[in-house]
Amino acid sequence: MKEVSLSLIGFGNVGKGVAEVILNKHQCFKEKYGLDIKVVGITDSTATIWDPDGINLKEALEIKRSFGSLKFWGNEYEIYDLKPSEVVREVDSDVIVDVTNDKNAANWHLKALNNGKAVVTSNKPPVVFKYKELLEASAKKNMPYLFEATVMAGTPIISLLRSALLADSIEKIWGVLNGTTTFILNCMEGGMTFEEALKKAQELGIAERDPSNDIKGIDAGYKSVILHNIVFHPFDFKKAHIEGIEEISEREIREDFKKGTVTRLVALVEDGKVEVRPRKLPINHSLAVKGTSNVALIESDLLGELVIKGAGAGVKETASGVVSDIIKASLKTKYL
Amino acid sequence: MKEVSLSLIGFGNVGKGVAEVILNKHQCFKEKYGLDIKVVGITDSTATIWDPDGINLKEALEIKRSFGSLKFWGNEYEIYDLKPSEVVREVDSDVIVDVTNDKNAANWHLKALNNGKAVVTSNKPPVVFKYKELLEASAKKNMPYLFEATVMAGTPIISLLRSALLADSIEKIWGVLNGTTTFILNCMEGGMTFEEALKKAQELGIAERDPSNDIKGIDAGYKSVILHNIVFHPFDFKKAHIEGIEEISEREIREDFKKGTVTRLVALVEDGKVEVRPRKLPINHSLAVKGTSNVALIESDLLGELVIKGAGAGVKETASGVVSDIIKASLKTKYL
Numbered sequence: 001m002k003e004v005s006l007s008l009i010g011f012g013n014v015g016k017g018v019a020e021v022i023l024n025k026h027q028c029f030k031e032k033y034g035l036d037i038k039v040v041g042i043t044d045s046t047a048t049i050w051d052p053d054g055i056n057l058k059e060a061l062e063i064k065r066s067f068g069s070l071k072f073w074g075n076e077y078e079i080y081d082l083k084p085s086e087v088v089r090e091v092d093s094d095v096i097v098d099v100t101n102d103k104n105a106a107n108w109h110l111k112a113l114n115n116g117k118a119v120v121t122s123n124k125p126p127v128v129f130k131y132k133e134l135l136e137a138s139a140k141k142n143m144p145y146l147f148e149a150t151v152m153a154g155t156p157i158i159s160l161l162r163s164a165l166l167a168d169s170i171e172k173i174w175g176v177l178n179g180t181t182t183f184i185l186n187c188m189e190g191g192m193t194f195e196e197a198l199k200k201a202q203e204l205g206i207a208e209r210d211p212s213n214d215i216k217g218i219d220a221g222y223k224s225v226i227l228h229n230i231v232f233h234p235f236d237f238k239k240a241h242i243e244g245i246e247e248i249s250e251r252e253i254r255e256d257f258k259k260g261t262v263t264r265l266v267a268l269v270e271d272g273k274v275e276v277r278p279r280k281l282p283i284n285h286s287l288a289v290k291g292t293s294n295v296a297l298i299e300s301d302l303l304g305e306l307v308i309k310g311a312g313a314g315v316k317e318t319a320s321g322v323v324s325d326i327i328k329a330s331l332k333t334k335y336l
Numbered sequence: 337m338k339e340v341s342l343s344l345i346g347f348g349n350v351g352k353g354v355a356e357v358i359l360n361k362h363q364c365f366k367e368k369y370g371l372d373i374k375v376v377g378i379t380d381s382t383a384t385i386w387d388p389d390g391i392n393l394k395e396a397l398e399i400k401r402s403f404g405s406l407k408f409w410g411n412e413y414e415i416y417d418l419k420p421s422e423v424v425r426e427v428d429s430d431v432i433v434d435v436t437n438d439k440n441a442a443n444w445h446l447k448a449l450n451n452g453k454a455v456v457t458s459n460k461p462p463v464v465f466k467y468k469e470l471l472e473a474s475a476k477k478n479m480p481y482l483f484e485a486t487v488m489a490g491t492p493i494i495s496l497l498r499s500a501l502l503a504d505s506i507e508k509i510w511g512v513l514n515g516t517t518t519f520i521l522n523c524m525e526g527g528m529t530f531e532e533a534l535k536k537a538q539e540l541g542i543a544e545r546d547p548s549n550d551i552k553g554i555d556a557g558y559k560s561v562i563l564h565n566i567v568f569h570p571f572d573f574k575k576a577h578i579e580g581i582e583e584i585s586e587r588e589i590r591e592d593f594k595k596g597t598v599t600r601l602v603a604l605v606e607d608g609k610v611e612v613r614p615r616k617l618p619i620n621h622s623l624a625v626k627g628t629s630n631v632a633l634i635e636s637d638l639l640g641e642l643v644i645k646g647a648g649a650g651v652k653e654t655a656s657g658v659v660s661d662i663i664k665a666s667l668k669t670k671y672l
Contacts, residue, residue, distance in 0.1 A: 153639075156642075159495075160495070164484075167490075302656035306646035310643065
């Protein structure tokens with residue numbers, strides 16, 4: 001049995017999802033992989049809980065549910081006021097798990113790798129803006145840097161592009177990588193206005209209170225740049241051509257739909273080019289997904305067209321990718 | 337630069353395809369992976385060519401094209417009469433590549449692993465019938481045993497199931513895993529009889545001269561058992577429930593098609609169960625692929641439904657999987 005210790009940084013929806021999966025499947029991972037995963041640190045926006053023997057995840061989830069933040073959990077654990085970069089330095093753990101939205105997280109990702117810690121992240125900006133530095137540090141220290149959940153939640157597009165198709169030269173990737181915009185477009189196909197559709201998406205927790213990252217195409221742009229970084233070379237996000245769905249005509253969406261045509265926010269990634277914009281598609285096209293499903297269509301020289309379609313959002317679905325990476329990092333290079 | 341030597345056993349369509357990819361992309365693999373791949377042995381049904389300095393693949397392909405077999409190639413290379421098990425023993429190489437149809441190949445796969453050689457195969461029976469022994473030998477000797485091209489050609493279903501989705505418990509896999517039957521059903525949808533459709537498939541090289549493995553569901557059954565072996569545990573092929581498409585009513589196919597329903601030879605894999613039989617599907621269903629495309633729909637506890645769709649046959653498409661495995665085996669566990 002191999003014991004692995006984690007620092008979980010971020011305890012919002014995804015962080016809680018990750019804790020729940022580790023709690024519920026602890027025995028399963030022991031049997032399947034010989035891995036005993038324990039969480040030795042949890043950091044939310046108010047506090048860090050730290051226990052080298054492993055934190056009781058059931059209680060941590062209850063405290064968070066009941067009181068909203070970890071700082072109220074004083075009975076059994078010491079409460080620390082540590083920034084992520086301090087957690088990386090102070091808390092002794094094998095893997096740093098970043099499930100925050102910290103735009104400057106690349107700094108402490110680098111620190112972690114340079115300290116000999118593996119990093120698993122669902123946080124996009126580091127992988128968008130500092131890919132080269134992070135991959136170099138990962139290679140230099142021979143420490144995994146894994147980010148499956150940054151694109152298409154747990155749907156394993158990143159694993160596929162990093163460790164399969166090794167003989168192929170990839171020419172293009174087409175993708176529908178943002179579920180919120182698809183959901184809104186689906187509602188508009190059914191007759192809602194853009195505002196009504198957005199409101200419904202917010203009520204269901206699909207869109208955030210400030211939805212601009214999604215509807216302006218920024219989120220899809222981030223994901224597209226990550227794909228470019230993996231498949232080709234680091235791409236300057238500022239050079240991506242990005243349009244959103246705010247300007248779309250409600251009448252056109254409704255009338256197209258009657259004729260069997262739908263609009264989706266489509267990403268196109270080629271060597272040296274990243275483009276996100278609404279495109280019209282026949283309703284039976286591989287890219288014409290519904291709801292919060294995401295899809296990618298990969299064109300390569302030997303295999304031709306490959307389609308991968310699956311969840312693009314959701315707590316469990318995102319935790320699937322994060323925990324898969326935690327397991328991969330724990331087994332390191334042992335597990336092909 | 338890491339030098340890697342291969343013994344290529346089998347020099348039919350797939351073997352020639354593999355040689356062509358290695359020939360054409362040799363420089364590309366050097367730059368991308370730091371791998372200098374050389375083929376030191378080629379075995380067809382008539383002879384083995386052997387050169388520790390690397391065989392000229394361009395000439396080997398020309399000889400094969402011009403004369404049909406390697407035994408006529410006497411000018412530059414020694415011609416040996418070696419069985420695969422003798423090649424494994426006599427020819428010094430890092431990776432054994434089996435692209436034969438030898439039903440008893442498991443014996444020499446085991447010998448290769450036990451001799452400290454990695455094995456890459458597109459040959460199904462060993463992975464169907466001797467999975468446990470082969471994986472044990474692979475683990476014991478820490479030598480890769482890779483078989484991407486046995487299911488869905490180069491479409492990376494095997495990589496995905498072996499090295500992604502590590503946190504998920506897979507519940508079911510649905511698949512359309514045999515392109516020949518789909519092709520025949522497509523022709524029947526268009527009005528052909530079964531016999532006409534089969535003849536057309538044979539003329540195009542999609543069906544073999546003896547098509548029974550495909551149309552009786554044996555090929556799909558082999559592939560389904562391989563998926564079961566990976567995801568659950570070794571499954572006894574004799575216990576699989578297998579039906580083919582020979583009994584299908586031509587009139588029903590035509591009439592269903594007009595109403596938007598198609599029939600596909602569908603595999604279902606669950607823990608302890610493998611079932612292959614024709615099933616009716618709405619034409620817009622994820623499994624309702626066309627031509628020689630294959631598809632798998634994976635149901636798991638966290639991610640929900642994941643669809644992977646791509647080439648299921650073809651020389652280049654199969655070589656894609658074999659050569660990807662060769663690269664993976666060469667990089668061994670270094671490349672995540």
